Amino acid sequence: MAPTLTIRIALAGLGLAAAATPALAVTELQWWHAMTGANNDAVNRLADEFNASQSDYKVVPTYKGNYGETLNAGIAAFRAGTAPHIMQVFEVGTATMMSAKGAIKPVYQLMKDAGEPFDANAYLPAITGYYSTTKGEMLSFPFNSSSMVMWVNTDALKSIGLDAPPKTWPDLFAAAKKLTQNGFPNCGFSTTWVTWLNIEQLSAWHNVPVATKANGMDGLDTTLEINGPLQVKHLTNLAEAQKDKSFDYSGRYDSGFGRFTAGECPIMFGSSGSYGNVKGAAKFAWASAPMPYYPDMPGAPQNSIIGGASLWVMGGKKPDEYKGVAKFFTFLSDTDRQAKLHQTTGYMPITKAAYEKSKADGFYDKNPALETPIKELTNKPPTENSRGLRLGNLPQMRDMWAEEIEATLAGKKTAKQALDEAATRGNAMLRQFEKQAGR
Amino acid sequence: MSPERITFGGRLLPAALIAPQLLIVGLFFYWPAVQAVWQSFQMQDAFGLSTEFVWFDNYRALFTDPAYYQALVTTLVFAAAVAGLSLSFALLLATMADREIRGSGIYRTLLIWPYAVAPAVAGVLFGFLFQPGLGLIARGLNQIGIPWNPLLDGNHAMILVVMAAAWKQVSYNFLFFLAGLQAIPGSVIEAAAIDGAGPARRFWTIVFPLLSPTTFFLMVVNVVYAFCETFGVIDVLTHGGPGRATQTLVYKVYQDGRIGADLGGSAAQSVVLMAIVIGLTAIQFRYVEKRVAY
Numbered sequence: 001m002a003p004t005l006t007i008r009i010a011l012a013g014l015g016l017a018a019a020a021t022p023a024l025a026v027t028e029l030q031w032w033h034a035m036t037g038a039n040n041d042a043v044n045r046l047a048d049e050f051n052a053s054q055s056d057y058k059v060v061p062t063y064k065g066n067y068g069e070t071l072n073a074g075i076a077a078f079r080a081g082t083a084p085h086i087m088q089v090f091e092v093g094t095a096t097m098m099s100a101k102g103a104i105k106p107v108y109q110l111m112k113d114a115g116e117p118f119d120a121n122a123y124l125p126a127i128t129g130y131y132s133t134t135k136g137e138m139l140s141f142p143f144n145s146s147s148m149v150m151w152v153n154t155d156a157l158k159s160i161g162l163d164a165p166p167k168t169w170p171d172l173f174a175a176a177k178k179l180t181q182n183g184f185p186n187c188g189f190s191t192t193w194v195t196w197l198n199i200e201q202l203s204a205w206h207n208v209p210v211a212t213k214a215n216g217m218d219g220l221d222t223t224l225e226i227n228g229p230l231q232v233k234h235l236t237n238l239a240e241a242q243k244d245k246s247f248d249y250s251g252r253y254d255s256g257f258g259r260f261t262a263g264e265c266p267i268m269f270g271s272s273g274s275y276g277n278v279k280g281a282a283k284f285a286w287a288s289a290p291m292p293y294y295p296d297m298p299g300a301p302q303n304s305i306i307g308g309a310s311l312w313v314m315g316g317k318k319p320d321e322y323k324g325v326a327k328f329f330t331f332l333s334d335t336d337r338q339a340k341l342h343q344t345t346g347y348m349p350i351t352k353a354a355y356e357k358s359k360a361d362g363f364y365d366k367n368p369a370l371e372t373p374i375k376e377l378t379n380k381p382p383t384e385n386s387r388g389l390r391l392g393n394l395p396q397m398r399d400m401w402a403e404e405i406e407a408t409l410a411g412k413k414t415a416k417q418a419l420d421e422a423a424t425r426g427n428a429m430l431r432q433f434e435k436q437a438g439r
Numbered sequence: 440m441s442p443e444r445i446t447f448g449g450r451l452l453p454a455a456l457i458a459p460q461l462l463i464v465g466l467f468f469y470w471p472a473v474q475a476v477w478q479s480f481q482m483q484d485a486f487g488l489s490t491e492f493v494w495f496d497n498y499r500a501l502f503t504d505p506a507y508y509q510a511l512v513t514t515l516v517f518a519a520a521v522a523g524l525s526l527s528f529a530l531l532l533a534t535m536a537d538r539e540i541r542g543s544g545i546y547r548t549l550l551i552w553p554y555a556v557a558p559a560v561a562g563v564l565f566g567f568l569f570q571p572g573l574g575l576i577a578r579g580l581n582q583i584g585i586p587w588n589p590l591l592d593g594n595h596a597m598i599l600v601v602m603a604a605a606w607k608q609v610s611y612n613f614l615f616f617l618a619g620l621q622a623i624p625g626s627v628i629e630a631a632a633i634d635g636a637g638p639a640r641r642f643w644t645i646v647f648p649l650l651s652p653t654t655f656f657l658m659v660v661n662v663v664y665a666f667c668e669t670f671g672v673i674d675v676l677t678h679g680g681p682g683r684a685t686q687t688l689v690y691k692v693y694q695d696g697r698i699g700a701d702l703g704g705s706a707a708q709s710v711v712l713m714a715i716v717i718g719l720t721a722i723q724f725r726y727v728e729k730r731v732a733y
Contacts, residue, residue: 072697079487096485096700103486186581242591249590252678258573396699399678406681410591432701436484 029324030084031061034070034309038276039144042345050331057324059086067093067309068395074314078103083314085325088143090309091130092394095216097312098139099392099437105313105322107329108137113319114326122333122351126303126377130388131310134217140310141329144347146273147304147373148193148201149288156266156284159183165267165289172267172292173237176246179266188246189267192254193307195401197269197291198234199226200305204386205291206230207302211430214384216391220434224426226401227419230297235408235415242409249409252402271307272373275346288369290376302386304376308347346370348377392433397426472713478706485700497707506683507691507708514687517601518665525605526657529612530650534642536613537620547617554610558668562675565603570676589677593684596677600685603676604669612657619653620646659723666716688712 035043040063047059064070067090074087089097097104111118120128120138131140152165157175160182166172176188191197203210209225216222241247248265250256260268261281269291278286293300313325331337338354341347343363349355355374358364364371380386391397404418404425413421482493501507536547553561568576571588580587589595623646631641647654670689673679679686679694686694689712696705 068698075485075700100484100486100488102488251590252680393699393701396694399680399694399698403680403682406591410593410681412682429699432704436482436701 025056026058027056027321027324029057029059029086029321029328031059031086031088031311032064032070032074032084033061033088034064034067034090035088035144036063039345039347042341046332046337046341049337050328053331054327057327059324059328071096078314083316085314085317085321086328087312087314088309089140089312090395091307091388092398094131094140094310094388095390095392095394095433096437098390099220099433103315104139105315105317106137106139107141107313108139110313110322111326111329114323116326116330118330122353124348124350124352124355124378126382127306127348127350129382130306134214140312141332142306142310142350143308143332144273144345145306145308145350146271146347147306147376148197148269148291149272149369149372149376150291151260151268151270151274151278151286151288153260153263153266153282154285154287156184165287166292167290168295169234169237169292170295173241173246176241176267177244180244180246184264184266186245187248187259187265188241189269190248190250190256190259190265191269192250192257192271193269194249194252194405195398196307198238198405199231199401200389201291202231202234204305205293205302206297206300207383207385208297209385210389211391214387215389216430217384217387220392220430220437222391222430224423224430226426227416227423230294232415232419234294235405235419238405239408239411239415243411249406252399272348272370273308273346275367275369278369286369288372290372290379301376301379303379303382304373305386305388306348306377342370343367348374391426391430392437393429397429400425400429475706475709475713478702479710480703481706482703485702493703497703498711500704501707501711506686509683510686510688510691513597513683513685514666514689517597517604517669517685517687518662520597520601521604521608521665521669522658522661524601525608525612525661526654528605529609529657530616530654532609533613533616533620534646536617550613551610553607554614556607557671558604558607559671559675561603561607562600562672565599565606565672566676569599569602589681591681593681596681596685600669600673600676603672604665607672608661608664612661615653615657616650619650623649655723655727658727659720662719662723663716666712666719688715 031043031047033040033043043061047061051058062084064073067088070087071089071093074083074089077083083103108118108120120132120136123138123142127142127145128138131142132138150165154165156179157163157165160175160178162175166175172189179188180186200210202208203226208228208230209215211222211224211226213219213222238247242249250259250265250268254270254274257268257270257274257277258281259265260270261278263282263284272288275288290301291304311329313322317325333351335351335353335357338349338351339357339361342349342354342358343361349358382388401422404413404422407413408415408418479497480492480494481490482496483490532550536543536550540546556564566574568574569587569589571577571581571590577587587595589599627645627649628641631645636644666687667689669687670693673685673687673690674693677685679690688708692705692708692712695701695708699705
């Protein structure tokens with residue numbers, strides 16, 4: 001008994017040694033990300049599948065905290081000379097990353113150098129546009145994309161005689177007022193990510209600029225135009241609605257989303273990525289609908305812009321490692337894999353083929369809520385006002401815009417005063433960024 | 440009479456004995472402090488790819504920014520409110536717990552517990568109670584007709600962060616006050632009682648003056664706490680908002696440095712904050728200490 005056991009162990013050891021020998025030749029690729037819960041599982045599954053599919057490279061995913069923390073960890077690691085190969089960065093960090101020449105390797109360059117087949121036209125332009133130069137060169141690889149949708153409690157809408165969600169802002173304000181008089185005294189409608197809806201998406205959706213130079217895509221010397229007539233009118237309406245709670249403020253970020261699933265707010269704007277959350281928590285009939293628009297704006301609605309994050313490739317790595325990263329991106333772009341990723345996580349497909357496949361699968365017949373953001377994004381071909389934003393310091397700028405919106409909603413400033421102030425302060429931030437990054 | 444002096448032969452042993460302490464202070468205080476001063480004269484991009492020495496540009500930008508003065512005023516209000524509230528509440532609790540009551544050991548232990556709670560967790564706890572739509576007390580307030588809304592009303596937000604920050608500090612103050620009270624000889628108080636002084640008079644003319652060294656020490660500690668250690672509470676509860684109603688100096692350091700990736704400007708703010716705290720502490724020692732009876 002005892003000898004056989006020893007022999008078995010020795011054999012097992014030999015087997016291990018044999019398995020370990022080729023492992024020495026495996027190139028490890030570090031992938032830092034910010035995904036939690038089911039999305040974290042998806043990340044790990046992708047890495048496992050890729051590692052099993054070939055034997056030269058091994059992708060090692062590591063969770064580094066939320067988006068802001070992951071970006072800061074990556075920056076600190078780069079300064080210490082230990083940056084990962086692939087880093088997931090939220091969309092508002094795009095300007096910071098792309099201005100860091102030398103710290104990053106643009107994806108189009110990566111694919112060319114590695115000789116990987118890569119057709120930029122295979123991807124949905126509404127998504128890749130955010131991460132590309134104006135010449136269409138893809139800088140980072142879109143990973144998880146979402147957009148803003150209107151989540152509605154259809155039971156509540158039926159109770160005030162509406163069979164479909166309001167399509168325009170005037171209709172929405174009217175419906176919200178009715179809701180506050182019929183069972184929802186605290187909140188007719190509300191929103192998460194207050195600036196994303198009321199400045200960024202509002203402007204793109206009506207083909208109005210947020211900033212000059214194609215929202216900053218054409219240069220660092222961009223200035224804000226968020227104090228235009230449309231934005232002022234909209235914020236004035238919001239502040240008016242706040243008075244009788246037909247709109248009720250829920251904070252700057254997304255912690256207020258629970259007011260929708262708890263049934264307190266019958267209409268809530270939020271990321272399409274909240275799909276799983278709504279599905280799991282809402283105890284009423286619900287749906288997602290496109291954002292409303294102002295019917296007096298010619299051409300509205302235009303198209304929405306994306307949120308979420310993309311994968312950036314860090315600079316200063318070995319050619320062989322870049323080859324591995326390029327292969328991994330090709331692997332991620334595979335149609336079946338994209339379609340599956342989209343259908344399991346709720347994030348958007350990044351290639352046209354994956355969208356077509358999901359359609360052909362009948363996926364949207366069963367999950368119409370997940371097609372809303374795609375329809376919004378692809379509503380019309382993006383213009384220079386709706387391709388996305390490329391503003392330095394955008395995470396901090398959003399906080400600052402939110403400060404001014406809060407002052408308006410609290411009745412301390414008029415919408416015009418607040419947005420003028422937001423533009424002035426934001427321009428100072430943009431000049432600061434231009435000085436820091438423009439050299 | 441002079442206390443017996445302990446003398447060491449040679450210099451090696453005393454040097455070796457204080458070396459670890461010096462090393463820790465040097466490594467974790469002086470080194471970062473010097474780095475902050477150095478960085479405050481520089482302008483850098485987030486990745487540190489290019490650095491430029493800009494002399495006093497960061498400071499100039501700071502002192503011409505109205506938002507900075509607003510943050511300073513907010514910090515002073517916040518610190519005064521936190522220190523005042525937590526000190527007076529702790530003193531009240533300590534005088535109560537100092538009495539001969541059944542189970543005073545249990546009360547005292549329970550009152551000390553919140554000190555083990557991290558500021559960020561204290562913030563989350565208060566969020567659960569006071570955040571509109573989420574908090575139990577917030578809903579209660581709204582139901583009885585008080586329009587409590589710290590998301591939009593700056594004063595409400597300030598009250599909220601002051602309460603959370605002070606609550607956490609009450610335990611610490613309580614502990615020191617209780618020790619101070621127990622060190623006051625009972626005979627003095629009894630003598631006053633025999634002379635006919637009531638409880639209030641005994642407290643204000645005997646107990647309170649005798650407690651003054653403790654109170655003074657706690658005041659310094661509480662002000663430094665309110666200035667520098669309340670970041671977690673503010674970050675969890677208000678993010679400095681609404682508007683900039685709860686943006687204190689230390690929170691602004693974080694916003695500009697971490698979120699805004701402006702390391703030079705943020706370092707300049709840290710240096711100024713450091714100078715303010717050192718200055719305040721020095722003033723407290725210089726003027727307030729004179730009125731303290733040891």
